[in-house]
Amino acid sequence: MNGDVSAVAALELKPALEAVLMVVDEPATEAHLAKVLERTPREVAQALRELADEYTAARRGFELRLVAGGWRFYTRAEYAPAVEGFVLDGRQARLTQAALETLAVVAYRQPVSRSRVSAVRGVNCDGVMRTLLQRGLVEEAGTEPETGAILYRTTNYFLERMGLRGLDELPELAPFLPEADAIEAETQEGVPSFDPDAPDTDEDDKTTEL
Incomplete structure (x- = not known):
């Protein structure tokens, strides 16, 4: 040059x-x-x-x-209140409460299978998982050796939307959910099997912006 x-x-x-x-x-x-x-x-x-x-x-x-x-x-x-008011402006937000709850389970239990997520939430969440996959918030992370079930984890896009540098910045669950250990023990005892094509039972109209 x-x-x-x-x-x-x-x-x-x-x-x-x-x-x-x-x-x-x-x-x-x-x-x-x-x-x-x-x-x-x-x-x-x-x-x-x-x-x-x-x-x-x-x-x-x-x-x-x-x-x-x-x-x-x-x-x-x-x-945030000013931005939220402008973005929502009376419209429904993009993620349902069920989707947010499912996303939280994946974030804290990852890598985790759909059936394990469903067991923790107590409802079939296969449809919600498909939504999270389509939105790029979760992705496949291999298979579970014992069952061959597909495992899922959160993505970099999830970190970006949450404003986190890494998963280590997620807040501790214990202060907010004292019974977390008990729930984990129960889910380890047996994980129910769900039909991947079955409709969700708790996808309601409550929505929240991520």
Whole structure:
């Protein structure tokens, strides 16, 4: 290139990062951003952290967070009521209560089979699991050696939607569910078998945004 600087490399780094992050549909890794902007990963990492600190210091309504291995803009937590009011605006939310409960079981028990999830919830949740699979919140994670049943786990998209860096940031269940050990003991004794094509019995109209 005879020492010439490309148009991308000539751009000021922080504004360039802001412009790219405004259009991403999933968290962008430091390595990918460095490649696109023709900078070193170290330069990009430092600029991202400085931007995040600047937004916090300025008390902006959004923040820049490292989630699921990448960076993305998110609305700040204290402004959630305003965002919720705008997004829902009298409309039904996207996930039913049954789907949220099922997702929680997968998150805390993963990798877990459909029948185990159904046993913990006490109802057939095969239809709900299909919904979570279609939405990209859970995925297949191999099979159970003893039964050959397909196992499921949460995805990076789940971490992104929940604003978590990893599963270790999930809150402890014990303070909220003292009987968790008893429930686990009961489910280990026997897992009922369900027809994968059977309709769910508790998919109601109660919906919640994830």
